[in-house]
Amino acid sequence: MHHRTHDRDDAPKAPKVPHVSEAAKAPKGTKAAKAPRAPQAPDAGPAERRGDGVSRRRLLGTAGAAGAAGLVLGGAGGAAVHAAAAPDPGTALTTVGSTGVPFHGRHQAGILQPTQARGHLVAFDLAAGVGRKEAAALLRRWSEVAALLMAGRPAGGGDTGVALDAGPSSLTVTFGFGSSFFDRTGLGSRRPAELEPLPAFSSDRLDARRSNGDLWVQIGADDALVAFHALRAVQKEAGATARVRWQMNGFNRAPGATARPMTTRNLMGQIDGTGNPKPSEPDFDARIFVPADGGGPASWMAGGSYAVVRRIRMLLDDWEKLSLAKQEQVIGRRKADGAPLTGGTEATEMDLESIGPDGEPVIPADAHARISAPEQNGGAAMLRRPFSYHDGIGPDGEPDAGLLFVAWQADPLRGFVPVQRKLDRGDALSSFIRHEASGLFAVPGGPAKGEYVGQRLLES
Ligand SMILES: C=CC1=C(C)c2cc3[nH]c(cc4nc(cc5[nH]c(cc1n2)c(C)c5CCC(=O)O)C(CCC(=O)O)=C4C)c(C)c3C=C
Numbered sequence: 349m350h351h352r353t354h355d356r357d358d359a360p361k362a363p364k365v366p367h368v369s370e371a372a373k374a375p376k377g378t379k380a381a382k383a384p385r386a387p388q389a390p391d392a393g394p395a396e397r398r399g400d401g402v403s404r405r406r407l408l409g410t411a412g413a414a415g416a417a418g419l420v421l422g423g424a425g426g427a428a429v430h431a432a433a434a435p436d437p438g439t440a441l442t443t444v445g446s447t448g449v450p451f452h453g454r455h456q457a458g459i460l461q462p463t464q465a466r467g468h469l470v471a472f473d474l475a476a477g478v479g480r481k482e483a484a485a486l487l488r489r490w491s492e493v494a495a496l497l498m499a500g501r502p503a504g505g506g507d508t509g510v511a512l513d514a515g516p517s518s519l520t521v522t523f524g525f526g527s528s529f530f531d532r533t534g535l536g537s538r539r540p541a542e543l544e545p546l547p548a549f550s551s552d553r554l555d556a557r558r559s560n561g562d563l564w565v566q567i568g569a570d571d572a573l574v575a576f577h578a579l580r581a582v583q584k585e586a587g588a589t590a591r592v593r594w595q596m597n598g599f600n601r602a603p604g605a606t607a608r609p610m611t612t613r614n615l616m617g618q619i620d621g622t623g624n625p626k627p628s629e630p631d632f633d634a635r636i637f638v639p640a641d642g643g644g645p646a647s648w649m650a651g652g653s654y655a656v657v658r659r660i661r662m663l664l665d666d667w668e669k670l671s672l673a674k675q676e677q678v679i680g681r682r683k684a685d686g687a688p689l690t691g692g693t694e695a696t697e698m699d700l701e702s703i704g705p706d707g708e709p710v711i712p713a714d715a716h717a718r719i720s721a722p723e724q725n726g727g728a729a730m731l732r733r734p735f736s737y738h739d740g741i742g743p744d745g746e747p748d749a750g751l752l753f754v755a756w757q758a759d760p761l762r763g764f765v766p767v768q769r770k771l772d773r774g775d776a777l778s779s780f781i782r783h784e785a786s787g788l789f790a791v792p793g794g795p796a797k798g799e800y801v802g803q804r805l806l807e808s
């Protein structure tokens with residue numbers, strides 16, 4: 349299978365997918381939304397998502413034509429599927445499989461890229477007796493395998509073959525360090541102040557066994573087998589050095605599922621991601637990434653970011669009993685199109701001053717979108733890049749489903765913490781959600797070529 353890469357000249361050089369025009373080649377960098385408050389990169393729909401200038405309609409046209417050809421040739425739906433792996437490169441159905449993300453770069457992959465259709469979040473604890481040297485060797489092995497898999501290549505000796513016929517499918521593998529990693533490896537003096545444990549919130553119902561961890565890996569791909577393959581490879585490389593502490597599996601809308609590029613929906617049915625900071629905004633980098641000028645004990649974090657991970661259960665049986673109008677009041681935005689209750693489109697700014705004929709604010713005082721907005725929190729902002737999850741029905745007879753909330757910021761004290769403090773005090777959504785697990789991880793900047801993730805911490 350031929351692979352395309354999103355951007356950057358350090359990407360593996362591979363032939364392009366035939367039938368995708370030159371216009372489909374990815375421009376450098378992540379494309380920024382143009383309209384104010386437009387959906388930002390991680391949640392934008394396929395054309396924006398890929399940053400490749402191929403319109404959704406155009407992709408559909410390609411897929412439609414190739415699918416039809418498969419049906420004609422094979423005479424069955426299954427044949428159309430197999431056409432993607434057939435030797436004739438002209439039969440590619442879409443670019444979903446062939447799209448790759450570079451492993452090397454200023455930031456690790458898996459932060460700025462659009463959320464993928466499938467995700468795995470895994471925390472590991474170092475085994476007893478393991479120290480800095482073994483941890484460094486593990487990060488080196490993990491980096492090597494991630495680079496191979498993200499380029500659509502096998503993991504090396506003993507590859508399981510699970511992803512054999514697929515391209516990289518926008519696979520990203522992202523690595524982070526929990527606070528306990530620094531104690532375990534004798535690196536306490538290098539622990540960033542930003543990794544100070546999150547404060548307790550009154551609504552927390554946290555399960556310690558599914559929280560935190562020495563190391564954290566986020567895997568995302570637009571194909572479930574590609575994601576699983578990467579998960580197994582990462583677990584295998586952990587070997588005797590680290591063992592899984594917890595694992596959570598998530599999903600998002602598949603690219604191409606909607607008729608036009610759209611911000612994704614969560615399991616409550618809301619368009620979720622609209623208010624995210626946009627890479628085009630002047631303060632985006634400062635809000636999301638650690639600056640290079642540190643020079644202190646945590647200067648190894650330059651270009652990195654802090655990931656707040658929360659497993660947030662949705663109390664769907666209760667939520668689904670609410671009328672549409674009530675649901676919209678809880679969020680402050682319309683369910684159908686994500687527009688603020690004060691009108692316009694999804695891209696329109698909320699008018700937080702607007703008063704309705706009943707004398708009440710049109711966007712209620714306890715509406716989630718009002719309370720969490722940066723202008724209500726001294727400018728605090730984070731890049732939300734979540735996966736939904738569904739683990740069947742819980743012992744309480746209710747769906748064990750919700751959001752694997754992953755928020756990225758340069759400093760949790762200027763991102764997640766002040767916003768969650770405010771939400772904890774009076775968010776209308778809080779009756780319908782429960783925070784069940786939590787983690788905070790330092791995610792270093794991306795590796796340069798020849799480097800592994802975390803090398804600047806582990807070898808200097
Ligand atoms: C502490 C941070 C946040 C938590 C926890 C959180 C949970 C959570 N949110 C939704 C659904 C929506 N959130 C929306 C907006 C929004 N949420 C946060 C922060 C947290 N959310 C922020 C900073 C914002 C943006 C506010 C703004 O600038 O306008 C929305 C509206 C659409 C959008 O902007 O994304 C929805 C819907 C759920 C379901 C949830 C927990 C399960």
Ligand SMILES: [Fe+2]
Nearest residue numbers: 716717720732
């Ligand atoms: Fe939210």
